Amino acid sequence: MSFTTDSAGLPQGLRSEVRAEPSMAGAGDYLALLKPRVMSLVVFTALVGMAVAPEHLHPVLGFFALICIAIGAGASGALNMWYEAEIDALMKRTARRPIPAGRIQPGEALAFGLTLAVGSVVFLGLMVNWLAAGFLAFTIFFYAVIYTMWLKPSTPQNIVIGGAAGAFPPMIGWAAATGSIGLESFLLFLVIFVWTPPHFWALSLYSVEEYRRAGIPMMPVVAGAAETRRQILLYSIMLAPVGALPWLFGYAGLSYGLTAIAGGVLMIVLAWRLHQTSSERSAKHLFAFSILYLFLLFSVLLVENSIGASGLGLPFGRVFA
């Protein structure tokens, strides 16, 4: 199977001609380039990584670090939109983004993304620490180059490996607070890493025709819907115990443990239902619940840490650490 894109349906602004009209882009278009919804998830998970760290930053420095991480995440979003503008134009979900819609020129988005990427890394390094800054730089590189340019157009395992980019923020938050990389932050990385495939494959199941048209080798396009549903089920079964690891290692309290177990079981039930029924509705249910699952896990971790209830975890961490 070959994966080529047909540029015949592209808007004028995306072809090689140089558009002469002055820009009509508003501030909102530049904000859209930053993928604010993805950015909010990144900020939230980085905040949790920062909050559960054994050392704490001054609140002003913590706030500044979060802004740098948010802008770094936004920069990788802008670079992703710059590179994928032609693909975005072919998909209903992304066709109204600023570049395919012709409101922002690809070169503007590239310059915007690069400026923010360099700025966020340099400021994080100068004001917080260079380990966190290096981590942020690597995350931007991983998302924009490894995932967007290399993995996404070439392998159905794109989001399995590329999911690491979305999983790094809690480790960046932790590194900002402590100047090091801890086992606990790695466990948070692992939770998001294993969560990503069932989350994205559920979305791709009901967007399969768009991915096919755009020439992206997502799992359902290459291996078919049945195999994708089987993989979703396997990853959900793996996610349930991985989600509980912070509790099993003694880094999180009982409420986290119970939430992780209940959420993990529900993920498996929804994945099993999708495996059996293969309806679009089941895929949408799993996709929506996966967002709630991750949000709940990290929220409980944050709340436990704020009220000092994280000491009720199992003591395996003392054995392994």
Next chain:
Amino acid sequence: MSVAMSDQKNEHGIVLTEEQKRSRRARSIALGLCLGVLVVLVYVVTIVKLGPGVLVRPL
């Protein structure tokens, strides 16, 4: 719009329409605000990093 624009370009260079002027103004204001926030943030973070000792200086 583009026909009118090219006529205008020939005689007076690029002449912005009212809508283009409005969006340019909105972009300028947003950029100005962002730069202002950045300056304030860097100032505050610098003071925090230097600590209260920054105010204790020999005359």
